[in-house]
Amino acid sequence: MPTPGGIDAPAKLQGRYSALVLCWILGYGSLMSWNSMLTIGDYYLVVFPTYHPSRVLTLVYQPFAFVTISILAYHEAKINTRKRNLFGYSLFFVSSLMVLVVNLATSGKGGVGPYIGICVISACFGVADAFCQGGMVGDLSLMPPEMIQSFFAGLAASGALTSGLRLITKAAFQNSNNGLRKGAILFFAVTSLSELLCVLLYAFTFPKLSIVKYYRSKAASEGSKTVAADLAAGGIQTIPSQDEEDQKPLERLSNKELIFQNIDYLIDLSLIYVLTLSIFPGFLSEDSGSHSLGSWYVVVLIAMYNVWDLVGRYVPLIKGLMIKSRKGLLISIISRFLFIPAFYFTTKYGSQGWMLMLTSILGLSNGYLTVCVMTAAPKGYKGPEQNALGNLLVLFLLGGIFAGVTLDWMWLIGKSW
Template identity: 75%
Template sequence: MSSSTEGAPIINKGRYLAILVCWLLGNGCLFSWNSMLTIQDYYSYLFPDYHPTRILTLVYQPFALGTIAILAYHEAKINTRNRNIAGYTLFFLSSLALIVLDVATSGKGGIGEFIGVCAVSGAFGIADAHVQGGMVGDLSLMSPELIQSFLAGLAASGALTSALRLITKAAFENSQNGFRKGAMMFFSISCFFELVCVLLYAFVFPKLPIVKYYREKAASEGSMTVSADLAAGGMQKHQVQEVEDPNLKERLSNKQLLLENVDYAIDLFLIYVLTLSIFPGFLAEDTGSHSLGSWYALVLIAMYNVWDLIGRYIPLLKPLELSSRKGLMAAILLRFLLIPAFYFTSKYGDQGWMIMLTSFLGLSNGYLTVCVLTAAPKGYKGPEQNALGNLLVVFLLAGIFAGVTLDWLWLIGKGW
């Protein structure tokens, strides 16, 4: 294993390419799902009686949460390479299935097609658990700037899909079957991009010098999850076995890691409980009618996604990074004041105030997510960092699941 002095030039070699690849892989982690969310106006048109914005999110989350819980429990024995490739491949196949389903039914609504779309939503949840947990765990044992780039890519997928949706809506709004044409374009782009991510992760990512360096370091500390990626990165089989010394595999248990970082876990849970109790269901269905008409919900979702992306880059400015554990918890709890703010704005405010609130929701979501996930893995060995990354994603997805469930409370008193 190289010393830190010998490793310094390796870490810097190909650093910016690694940051770009991580950004693209983060983008691919949620691009398909965000495409489904962003064409909510098409699904609301096809399935007006089924609350698709809320139902699809509610279907997605149990599959994501259940899968990540199982994967996190067995994390130490799971081949990270196979896990992530399987996740990106499932994203690709599921996006393709949406195209096939729409073509087979000629774009007609109905309970049968809606069940099919819900099944694809569940598949997206399974793929997300494979990729998001696998990548966050893998990048947690590397440089913080790589995990920040991956998290920024997650947000960028939302911003890109929102921008594409606004463009396709403008392009096809007055054409016959304009909703459907825009949706088909989305699914086609999603398919292509997920295929690119499969190839990037399989053939480019493991060969990056900075990635190989950190994986070799993790293997020397007892990690059993990186051997396939080390081999894919060019290490010979005997070299992989040499760094995987069984005597070095002592590490803190998942329970010990969780007890030491329970505040970070609660932080992520609370961030996403709040965010998903408002976005996208409340924004899509409960903000009333305004001068923007059918563009209103799309603009709100776009503003959330853009500011979520901006928020994930703010911690790169070190004076603005929030690393205090107490400070993070205080900021996250204060954020719950957004609930009454959204309630009263939807009843009495105009669209300008709602756009401003939605922008702040996105900004705070992105900023706090990056602050928590870059601070938490510090001070541990590679195998422990990987395990902790997986555990934190469990709580993140649990928060999302709780949030989309609580989102239904906005419907109380509205006759459904």
């Protein structure tokens, strides 16, 4: 039997693998610009040695991301998801190009002016993140859980692939003049092209997949107003009603009710990222000590975190390895706070091998627990409620990141700035 949107039910099985690939690419694009800025942190440490760029840029990014997602989550029921996501990816593209413009215009020189310019771009990345990540998670919450898993795997892949590219560029340019700068320029040239690809894929390919049209049509029949433009882009112009009852406004749970019903999941996400961002990237970039790897040490640490974060996001796909218990999730997430004394004592007394191992476990647990929470939470609701809950999950995730990057400054207590 066809759904109210006119899409036959078997269509939900068509294009599944294509949808998973596109979700992965769109997740990759949602964080690639920001991860590129983090990954070339060693370059910014040389250009702006007294301004703590790895910490300041993150601290600039997060308030804009958090305030923007707060506004968007509050008004999510009235927001055109298609325009929201296209604006976000387009802003990522333009901001990435501006990193290149600032670098070329200043010839890679430091100073207050270029630093302020980079901070403004970092703020733009935060705004774009809130538009894309909240919009995509809200949209994908209408669909099968594996699509959210693929999107979050793409988020992690952006870190892993940028770290890999950073290792390659560092090796290629380390003996040349301005090697770090050449690597940074190449980084954001690749990033800009990738963000443009995401704009085109989301605009012209993703909405035309049968599985995507099926679940968006289903959500529309349940009262969702956010998917209308995407349905039109997919070739469905109207959502005809089945009977008179469909003409009446459909009741849905309020955001407050959704928060109360899912408070443990929301707190879980916040705690995951409070802990992670209190260590990564600021502590790893500036406070993890000096070892035999020299200037490679920070780059390798960040690469190890990103690679294992990506691995962790695929572990729940293995049967029997996903934590489904709400209490089990909370206990596992709280236990991660043991990383704080572990990193502190490893920095003071441990070798670089122990630090690399700890960083890998930090990334693995971050990716694994994030996917466990995100795939478990948005279930059992109608389309409008699923979209709202997806936005709330991202709100609490970004809130945890904001708190984490603020707490990261506590590692500097007792040290000379």
